[in-house]
Amino acid sequence: MALLSAGVGAILCLLVLAPLVRLVAVTLTPDGLRAWQEVAASELSRNLLWRPIVNTLAIGLAVGAGATLLGSALAWLVVLTDVPGRRLIGVLASVPFILPSFAVALAWEAAFRNGRVGGHVGLLQNLGLAVPDWIAWGIVPVVATLIVHYYSLTFALVAAALAAVNADLLEAGAMTGASQARLMGGITLPLVLPAVVAAALLGFAEGVSNFAAPAILGLPVRFHTLSTRLFGAISIGQVERGYVLSVILIAVAGALLLVGTRLGGRRSFAVITGKGSRYARVRLGRWRWPACGAALAICGLTAVAPGVTLLASSFLHQPGAFAGGWTTHYWLGPSSPEIAQGQPGILRNPQVLHAAGTTLGLGAAVAVAATVLGVAVGYCLARSRVRWLTGLIAQLSYLPILLPGIALGAAFIAQFARPLGPLPPLYGTFAILVVAGAAYTLPFASQAGRAAVAQVSTDLEEASLMAGATLPRRFVAIVAPLVARGMLAAAALVFVKIVRDLSLMLLLMTPTTPLLSVVAFRYASEGFVQFANAITTVVVAISVGVTWLARRLQRSTQPWMDHD
Amino acid sequence: MTEPAIEVRKLWKRFGQVDAVAGVDLDVPPGAFLVLLGPSGCGKTTVLRLLAGLEEPTTGEIRIGGRTVASGAQGTMVPPAGRGAGLVFQSYALWPHMTVWGNIEWPLKVARWSPADRSARVREVLSLLSIEDLEGRYPSEISGGQQQRVAIARTLAPRPRVLLFDEPLSNLDAKLRVEMRAELLRIHRATGATSVYVTHDQIEALALATHVAVMREGRIEQVAPPADILATPATPFVATFVGTPPGNVVPAVVHEGRFWWHDVDLAPAGGVSEGERRWLLYRPEQISVCAEPGPRRVQVTLAEALPLVGRTVLTCWHGSSRITAVVDRVVRLDPGATLYLGLPDAPATSYADNGSQAGGA
Ligand SMILES: Nc1ncnc2c1ncn2[C@@H]1O[C@H](COP(=O)(O)OP(=O)(O)OP(=O)(O)O)[C@@H](O)[C@H]1O
Ligand SMILES: [Mg+2]
Numbered sequence: 001m002a003l004l005s006a007g008v009g010a011i012l013c014l015l016v017l018a019p020l021v022r023l024v025a026v027t028l029t030p031d032g033l034r035a036w037q038e039v040a041a042s043e044l045s046r047n048l049l050w051r052p053i054v055n056t057l058a059i060g061l062a063v064g065a066g067a068t069l070l071g072s073a074l075a076w077l078v079v080l081t082d083v084p085g086r087r088l089i090g091v092l093a094s095v096p097f098i099l100p101s102f103a104v105a106l107a108w109e110a111a112f113r114n115g116r117v118g119g120h121v122g123l124l125q126n127l128g129l130a131v132p133d134w135i136a137w138g139i140v141p142v143v144a145t146l147i148v149h150y151y152s153l154t155f156a157l158v159a160a161a162l163a164a165v166n167a168d169l170l171e172a173g174a175m176t177g178a179s180q181a182r183l184m185g186g187i188t189l190p191l192v193l194p195a196v197v198a199a200a201l202l203g204f205a206e207g208v209s210n211f212a213a214p215a216i217l218g219l220p221v222r223f224h225t226l227s228t229r230l231f232g233a234i235s236i237g238q239v240e241r242g243y244v245l246s247v248i249l250i251a252v253a254g255a256l257l258l259v260g261t262r263l264g265g266r267r268s269f270a271v272i273t274g275k276g277s278r279y280a281r282v283r284l285g286r287w288r289w290p291a292c293g294a295a296l297a298i299c300g301l302t303a304v305a306p307g308v309t310l311l312a313s314s315f316l317h318q319p320g321a322f323a324g325g326w327t328t329h330y331w332l333g334p335s336s337p338e339i340a341q342g343q344p345g346i347l348r349n350p351q352v353l354h355a356a357g358t359t360l361g362l363g364a365a366v367a368v369a370a371t372v373l374g375v376a377v378g379y380c381l382a383r384s385r386v387r388w389l390t391g392l393i394a395q396l397s398y399l400p401i402l403l404p405g406i407a408l409g410a411a412f413i414a415q416f417a418r419p420l421g422p423l424p425p426l427y428g429t430f431a432i433l434v435v436a437g438a439a440y441t442l443p444f445a446s447q448a449g450r451a452a453v454a455q456v457s458t459d460l461e462e463a464s465l466m467a468g469a470t471l472p473r474r475f476v477a478i479v480a481p482l483v484a485r486g487m488l489a490a491a492a493l494v495f496v497k498i499v500r501d502l503s504l505m506l507l508l509m510t511p512t513t514p515l516l517s518v519v520a521f522r523y524a525s526e527g528f529v530q531f532a533n534a535i536t537t538v539v540v541a542i543s544v545g546v547t548w549l550a551r552r553l554q555r556s557t558q559p560w561m562d563h564d
Numbered sequence: 565m566t567e568p569a570i571e572v573r574k575l576w577k578r579f580g581q582v583d584a585v586a587g588v589d590l591d592v593p594p595g596a597f598l599v600l601l602g603p604s605g606c607g608k609t610t611v612l613r614l615l616a617g618l619e620e621p622t623t624g625e626i627r628i629g630g631r632t633v634a635s636g637a638q639g640t641m642v643p644p645a646g647r648g649a650g651l652v653f654q655s656y657a658l659w660p661h662m663t664v665w666g667n668i669e670w671p672l673k674v675a676r677w678s679p680a681d682r683s684a685r686v687r688e689v690l691s692l693l694s695i696e697d698l699e700g701r702y703p704s705e706i707s708g709g710q711q712q713r714v715a716i717a718r719t720l721a722p723r724p725r726v727l728l729f730d731e732p733l734s735n736l737d738a739k740l741r742v743e744m745r746a747e748l749l750r751i752h753r754a755t756g757a758t759s760v761y762v763t764h765d766q767i768e769a770l771a772l773a774t775h776v777a778v779m780r781e782g783r784i785e786q787v788a789p790p791a792d793i794l795a796t797p798a799t800p801f802v803a804t805f806v807g808t809p810p811g812n813v814v815p816a817v818v819h820e821g822r823f824w825w826h827d828v829d830l831a832p833a834g835g836v837s838e839g840e841r842r843w844l845l846y847r848p849e850q851i852s853v854c855a856e857p858g859p860r861r862v863q864v865t866l867a868e869a870l871p872l873v874g875r876t877v878l879t880c881w882h883g884s885s886r887i888t889a890v891v892d893r894v895v896r897l898d899p900g901a902t903l904y905l906g907l908p909d910a911p912a913t914s915y916a917d918n919g920s921q922a923g924g925a
Contacts (some may be wrong), residue, residue: 174643219728
C-alpha cells in the first residue's frame with residue numbers, strides 16, 4: 001500500500017508539480033528575469049500585460065456574474081417550480097458545456113461577423129443587416145459566447161444543490177406564511193449559496209483562462225487577453241515572455257479559485273436529519289408559460305443554434321452568404337483550383353483524416369491513462385494511512401483545476417522540450433500530448449476515482465485479505481470490477497474533454513501530430529471558414545454523442561431530473 | 565356541546581392512481597390530543613399535510629376553529645399560514661443557516677411581530693423547552709434531542725391554535741423518546757393547543773392521546789379514547805393492530821349451529837345462519853397453554869417465548885395463522901415445541917365483516 005501511494009505520489013509530482021516548478025524556474029533565469037522586466041516594467045508592458053490583464057479580469061467578472069445569474073435562474077425554474085417542459089429545459093441547458101468553446105465562438109462569427117477586418121462577412125450582414133462592431137468583435141461577443149458555454153456548468157452545479165435541499169426546510173418556511181420572494185431570499189438562497197459561489201468562481205476562472213473565444217473574436221481586432229498574449233509570445237519564439245505570462249495567468253485564475261474553495265469549505269450546510277418529503281413546486285401562475293417560453297428560447301438558442309449555424313455554414317458556397325448557393329464541396333469535394341486554393345473537402349483531405357485519427361487515438365489514450373491514474377489516486381486516498389502522502393496526493397490531483405489549459409501547455413513545453421534525465425525530449429511526440437492530457441484531466445478523473453472507490457466497502461477487501469489475497473490481486477479481482485462501471489462513464493467524459501480541447505493542445509501540437517480542434521482553429525484563422533466549421537461540426541457531434549453515452553452509463557448524473 | 569376545533573368531512577386525496585386518503589371524517593374537540601395511528605403508508609402524513617395546508621384535498625372539507633380552510637367542492641384553499649396551525653416535521657426541518665434563535669424568530673419576523681415582542685416570545689419558548697443555552701448555536705452543532713426541542717419551540721412561537729406533529733420522536737433513541745413524551749404532555753397542558761400527532765408506535769399513541777384514531781388504507785377505522793380502543797376495538801383490524809400484544813382474530817364458519825375454525829369447535833353460533841363467516845376476537849390473556857389436546861384446544865408450534873415482567877408472551881403458529889397468548893408465569897419452552905392453546909368458552913367479541921383484512925387462514 002505504501003509502495004502504491006509512493007508511486008502515485010511520484011507520478012503526480014512528475015505530471016503536475018515538475019512542469020510548474022520548471023515553468024517558474026525558467027522565468028527566474030537571467031533570460032527569464034529580463035522577460036519579467038519587459039512584461040511588467042517596460043514601455044511594452046501596457047500592451048503586453050496591463051491592457052490584456054484588464055480585459056482578462058473584465059471577461060472573468062462578466063462571465064462569472066452572467067453565467068451564474070443565468071444558470072441559477074434556470075436551475076431554480078427546473079428544480080423548484082412548475083414550469084412546463086422542465087425536463088426538456090434541463091436537458092438543453094446541459095448541452096452548451098459539452099460543446100467546445102471554439103464551436104460557440106465560430107458559430108458567433110459565422111452569424112455576426114462584419115466587414116471591419118475585411119474578408120467575408122457573416123449571415124446577418126449578408127442578409128442586409130448592419131452588424132455594429134461591438135457585436136461582431138471584442139469583449140461583448142467574447143463574454144457572450146463564454147456565458148453561453150459556462151452557464152451550462154453553473155446550471156448543473158446549482159441544480160444539484162437545489163435538488164439536495166431537504167424539501168421540509170422549504171415547507172417549514174411556507175408554513176410561516178412567508179411570500180415566495182421571502183422564502184427564496186431567506187431560505188433557499190442561503191442554503192445553496194455555497195454552490196452558487198463555487199459556480200461563480202468557476203465561471204470567473206474559466207472566463208479568465210479561456211483562449212478560443214478571445215482568439216477568434218478578439219485577436220482580429222487586436223483585443224488581447226493574457227491567454228492570447230501568451231499564445232502570441234510563444235508562437236513567435238519569445239518563449240520566456242510566454243512563460244512569464246503563463247505564471248501571471250495561473251496566478252490570476254488560480255488565486256481566486258483557491259480563496260473560493262477556502263471560503264466555501266468553512267461552512268457547508270449538511271442536511272441535518274431524516275427523510276425529506278415531496279415538495280409542492282412553486283406555482284408560477286400566469287408566469288408559467290412566459291417563463292417556459294423564455295427558458296426554452298435561451299436553452300434552444302444556446303444548445304442548438306451553434307451546432308446548426310456551423311453545420312449550415314459548412315455547406316455554403318461563399319462564407320456566410322445564402323445567395324452564393326449550397327455545396328457539399330467542403331465536406332466531400334475533390335481538390336479543385338477554383339475553390340479554397342485547391343483544398344479538398346475535409347473527408348477527402350489526408351491531413352484532416354490524419355488529424356481525426358490522432359484526435360480519437362489521443363482521446364482514447366488519455367481516457368485510459370487518466371482513468372487508471374484516477375482510480376489509483378482514489379484508492380490511495382481511501383486506503384492509505386500515511387497522512388502526509390495522502391495530503392500530497394489530494395492536493396496535487398486537485399491542482400490542475402487551477403491551471404488554464406494554455407498555461408499548462410506552456411509549462412509542459414518548459415519541462416519536456418529538453419531531455420529529462422534518461423528520457424529523450426518529448427516535445428513533438430504523441431506521448432507528450434497524452435501526458436499533458438492526463439495531467440489536465442486529472443482533477444476530474446481522480447474525483448471520479450474517489451467516488452467509485454468509496455463505493456467499494458473496506459469489508460469486501462478485508463474479506464479477500466482474510467482469504468490471503470495480495471494487494472495487486474485484490475485490486476484486480478475486487479476493486480477493479482466494482483469501480484469499472486463508474487469509471488467507464490468518467491473515461492468517456494475525459495475522452496470528450498480531450499477531443500474538444502483546443503487551449504491545452506494548441507502549443508503542444510506539432511505537424512506530425514495534428515488534432516482536429518487545432519486544425520479547425522488554423523483553418524478559421526486563415527479564413528477557410530467552411531472547413532473550420534465542418535471540422536468543428538464533427539467535433540461537436542463526437543462530443544455530444546459520447547457525452548450522451550456517458551450519461552446513460554452514469555444514469556445518476558442528473559439527480560434533479562428525477563425530482564418530481 | 566362545544567364546537568370541534570377541527571372538523572374533517574369526507575376528505576379524499578388522490579395521488580395519480582393512489583387514494584392516499586379515502587373518505588376521512590373526524591371531529592377533534594378543542595384542547596384534545598388526537599393521535600393518528602396506523603401502519604406505514606396508511607395515509608397519516610397525508611392527513612396531516614392536508615390539515616396543515618401543504619396539500620390540497622381532492623374532495624372533502626376541512627374546518628379549523630369553525631372556519632372552512634379547505635374545501636374540494638368550493639375550491640377554498642387557505643394557505644398554511646392562514647390556518648393558525650403549526651407543524652413539527654419528522655426531519656425537524658431546522659434551517660441550517662440560522663442559529664437556534666434565528667430559527668425560532670424567523671416565523672415571527674415573517675408574521676411582522678415587533679422586535680420587542682419577538683425577542684420576548686423567543687425567550688419564553690426557549691425556556692419552555694429548557695434550551696436557553698443553545699440560542700447562539702447552529703442546528704448542526706446540537707444533538708438530535710436538542711434539535712427536536714428547537715423544532716417544537718419554533719412551531720410554538722407564533723402561538724398556533726392547532727399543533728401538528730409528524731412522527732416527531734421517530735429519530736430519537738428509546739430513552740430520549742420516553743423523556744420527550746413527558747415533555748410533549750407538559751407542553752400540551754401548558755399551551756392548551758389542540759394537537760394532532762401522527763405515529764405508528766402504539767405505545768406513544770396510548771401514552772399521549774386523549775383520543776386515538778386508527779387508520780388503515782386511507783380510512784379511519786375507529787376514533788376513541790385509548791382505553792376504549794383497547795377495550796372495545798371496533799373492527800378486526802383495530803383489534804389486531806392495537807394492544808401489546810394485539811388480539812387474535814380467528815375466521816370461523818357456522819356449521820350445525822356452532823362456530824368452527826378448521827376442525828376446532830369454538831362456540832355456539834347464536835343466531836348466525838349455517839355456512840356464514842364471522843371473525844372472532846380472542847385476547848391473548850384469555851388463552852391458556854396446555855400440554856394435551858382437548859375441546860377448544862388448538863394445536864400450535866411455538867415460534868418464540870418472550871419473558872415480560874413476570875409473564876410470558878408466547879407467539880405460536882397454527883398452520884399459517886399466528887396466535888399470541890400471554891401466561892401469568894415465566895415458562896421455559898423451546899421454540900419448535902408442540903403446544904395446545906385453550907380458547908375460552910366465548911370470544912371477546914365477533915365481527916361480521918373483516919374489512920377485507922385477511923384475519924388468518
Ligand atoms: N406526493 C405523493 N405522490 C404519490 N403518492 C403519494 C404521495 N404522498 C403519499 N403518497 C402515497 O400515499 C400513501 C399514504 O402516504 P403517507 O405518507 O400519508 O403514509 P404514512 O401513513 O404517513 O406512512 P409512514 O408511516 O410510512 O410515514 C402511500 O401509499 C404513499 O405512497
Ligand atoms: Mg408518514
